[in-house]
Structures are given as structure tokens and as C-alpha cells.
Amino acid sequence: MVKEFKIPDATIERVALYLRPLEGLMERNIRVVSSEKLADMCNVNPAQVRKDLSFFGEFGVRGVGYEVNDLLREIKRILASDREWRLGIVGLDDMGMALVQHKDFQQRGYRFIAAFDSDSRKIGKSLPNGLVIQPLSMIKQAAKELRIEIGVITTDAVEAQRVADLFFEAGIMAVLNFSPVHLRKPECCLVENVDFTLNLDHLAYELNRIG
Amino acid sequence: MVKEFKIPDATIERVALYLRPLEGLMERNIRVVSSEKLADMCNVNPAQVRKDLSFFGEFGVRGVGYEVNDLLREIKRILASDREWRLGIVGLDDMGMALVQHKDFQQRGYRFIAAFDSDSRKIGKSLPNGLVIQPLSMIKQAAKELRIEIGVITTDAVEAQRVADLFFEAGIMAVLNFSPVHLRKPECCLVENVDFTLNLDHLAYELNRIG
DNA sequence: GCCTGTGAATCCATTCACAGCT
DNA sequence: AGCTGTGAATGGATTCACAGGC
Numbered sequence: 001m002v003k004e005f006k007i008p009d010a011t012i013e014r015v016a017l018y019l020r021p022l023e024g025l026m027e028r029n030i031r032v033v034s035s036e037k038l039a040d041m042c043n044v045n046p047a048q049v050r051k052d053l054s055f056f057g058e059f060g061v062r063g064v065g066y067e068v069n070d071l072l073r074e075i076k077r078i079l080a081s082d083r084e085w086r087l088g089i090v091g092l093d094d095m096g097m098a099l100v101q102h103k104d105f106q107q108r109g110y111r112f113i114a115a116f117d118s119d120s121r122k123i124g125k126s127l128p129n130g131l132v133i134q135p136l137s138m139i140k141q142a143a144k145e146l147r148i149e150i151g152v153i154t155t156d157a158v159e160a161q162r163v164a165d166l167f168f169e170a171g172i173m174a175v176l177n178f179s180p181v182h183l184r185k186p187e188c189c190l191v192e193n194v195d196f197t198l199n200l201d202h203l204a205y206e207l208n209r210i211g
Numbered sequence: 212m213v214k215e216f217k218i219p220d221a222t223i224e225r226v227a228l229y230l231r232p233l234e235g236l237m238e239r240n241i242r243v244v245s246s247e248k249l250a251d252m253c254n255v256n257p258a259q260v261r262k263d264l265s266f267f268g269e270f271g272v273r274g275v276g277y278e279v280n281d282l283l284r285e286i287k288r289i290l291a292s293d294r295e296w297r298l299g300i301v302g303l304d305d306m307g308m309a310l311v312q313h314k315d316f317q318q319r320g321y322r323f324i325a326a327f328d329s330d331s332r333k334i335g336k337s338l339p340n341g342l343v344i345q346p347l348s349m350i351k352q353a354a355k356e357l358r359i360e361i362g363v364i365t366t367d368a369v370e371a372q373r374v375a376d377l378f379f380e381a382g383i384m385a386v387l388n389f390s391p392v393h394l395r396k397p398e399c400c401l402v403e404n405v406d407f408t409l410n411l412d413h414l415a416y417e418l419n420r421i422g
Numbered sequence: 423g424c425c426t427g428t429g430a431a432t433c434c435a436t437t438c439a440c441a442g443c444t
Numbered sequence: 445a446g447c448t449g450t451g452a453a454t455g456g457a458t459t460c461a462c463a464g465g466c
Binding site for chain 4: 011047062063064
């Protein structure tokens, strides 16, 4: 019984956050969790957890809590992360290599199915997962044939926009951007930026405050 | 003339976001920027930019805009990112290696000055930046001697808490955590979590919504 | 008794709109 | 004329507090 009104963005973000702790509980064979316990594990308020979940239906049992397994399944369904997503990556220097091997991605159904690089010395090389690195000129064709859904960019600043444009032209609507530039994009497309320096800036700021 | 009342957290986060575009303008020798232009480059509202900056003083010139160079210096001062910060890292698999080589870190003054791993086969090896990988047992001593300020964790889930505890015991108050677990920490310490799957979850959710 | 689900209340953040300076 | 700086207005998001069901 999913409610019709629009879900707050903050809720979507937090609901994704709940996945990891829930997976942790599953592994420890803990069947039921209260909003208070789950909130603890995510540094949020218990009422927040309940309200977030209530946007999508009534998953809990009063006096008891939430069935971990059910909740996990529901959240994955809500986020559409209950299926495989097909990723293509451009840039196979250290960061790119780290990502294609990243275990969390595979476990969660995010699968790299194509890899590209502009460095001709890298073309034709095989990655540990069996992928062969292709030239950028193959992006369009590969995107169609392999049905790439999400593009990942780990190039330097200079190349990033060009690569993003290639992705968009190839019909890839979503990009995860690790490069240090703000990408221009068509209205319809989505870009998520990852920038660790923001996290470090925040730590630096707080460290400086507390003296 | 810094205002005394507390700065909203959201403002701190956005102010850090303004750094990259400003650096971009510097490189292109653009001296002055309006709140509207800067807002554009960060996908925020111009009034937001002005309000954010006004928390820290009056940096702009009415009728003109903000001096890029000044603004950059001011923001760095505010965030305390106008100096070097000393990082120690644990876990030198792909992700760890990618981070120690990450150019943005060095450019912004985030310097890795120690590296540790629990894998005995890695101990004693040198990294491209000259660091030698040490065993975890060296964390406490190295933290003191080298004055490590921020600890970076790229181990797997099993090791992460143990490493975090070692950091905290060694007097390191801030941790950047790439591992997929929620770290328990003393009241006084800071943890920032990095989790790319959250970004992918968000893209998946949106892709699914728009069909 | 215990814990969820949720309207109401509160708190915070964003945006508007315009006065004030150059 | 142009763009900042900011009180006031708006709009969201968080938290409270309790009714409702196990």
C-alpha cells in the first residue's frame, strides 16, 4: 500500500542508508529490529526511521518491530536496487581499477559490463573480472549492444566532460562522476558527483573547531 | 568580521562545494564572479550563495561581485583547509592505492604521511610516493611521532572497527571510513563515511522513476 | 508493556524581495 | 544600473507525543 504523494528526497537518501545495517543484522541472524535500534546504527532519530518507512507502507508490527528480512526486501524494491544494474566505466587508472574490483558493487547488483580508456596502451588489456578495455570510440556501440544503464567516470578533469557527452549521446541517462569537474548535462539526464575532498574538508573544519 | 552565532551545517557543506568551481575560475584567470554565476556552477540558488557567504563576513562588492582569489582564500581559511593536514591510511589494496595517489588530495594539502596494512606480505613495500607500508602494531607510535591528524580506513568490514579503535587510542580524532560498516566511536571523535553504493542507489531510484 | 504509525508542533533551511552600496 | 547583504516569508524536514494494535 504505497502512498501516492511525493517522497522527500532526504527520505530516499536515508532509506538507502538503512540497507547496510540491515544487511549486517541479516548476517548475524537477527530477525527483528526496532526503529530505535536501527536509528542507533545510522545516527538518526527513531521517529525519523518510522516516518521514513511509513511513506512506503506499514512494514512494522506494533509492540514488536520490523522483520529484518522483509524490510530489506521492501527497501530494495523501493530503491529499485532489487535487480542488476549495468555499468560502463571510463578511466582505468587506480581509481577505476579499484571500482571494478569493489566487492560491495557486485554484491549489490551493480555490475561493470564494459570498460573504456583513452590511453592507447591500455586498450585491449583484460581486467581481473574478464572485461577488455576498449577505446572511447566504442562507447556508443557498446552502450546500445550491452545496454549500459549507468556510466562511471574516473578520468581527469580535462577528459570528463567529453566522456560525459559521449555517454549522453549514447543514450546513457545516469552518470556517476569521480572527476573534479561540474558536468554539463541535458535536462533529462542524471549526474551524481563523488568528491572525497569534501569529506576531508568537513573533518578539517570540525577538527579545527574543537581545537 | 566573523559572526558569532552558529553556522548551519548545510552551509559548511556548500561552502566546501564552492571551492572547486572557484579554483576552476582561477585557472581560467577569471577575477570576479557573481553569486548568480557561482550558483549556476554548483546547482544552487544565488541567494543561497550570498547567504552562505554572509555568515562569515562581507566578501563581495555591491554592483560588482566577488573577487575570486579573495573568496578562495577566505573559504579555505574558514574550512581550515589553508594548511597541510597529515593523513594515515590503513588498507593498501586497490582503493587504498588509488587514494594515496589521488592528485586532488595532494593539491589541497591532504598529505599521506603513513601507511599501514595487516597483510604481512605487504609490510615493508614502498608506495609510489615513497611511503613504506607498516604493520598495524606501529599505528600508535607512528601517530604520535608523525602527528597523524586524520585516519583513513579502506579495510574490509571485519577489520574496520579494530583499526578505528587503534586510531582513536592513538589520539587520532578524525576518521574517513571507506569500509562498509558503521564505526563505533568515542563521543569526542569524528567519523565521515564514504559509500559509493549510496550514489548508485540514488541513480537507480531516479532511473526507475523516470522509466 | 512495548513499539509502530502519524498528526501536530517545532525547528531549520531556502528563497524572495528589496534596501544599500559602488 | 548592477549586484551584494539580509530581514521576512515560505517551505521542508525533524522531532514530539500519543493514539492504536500486538
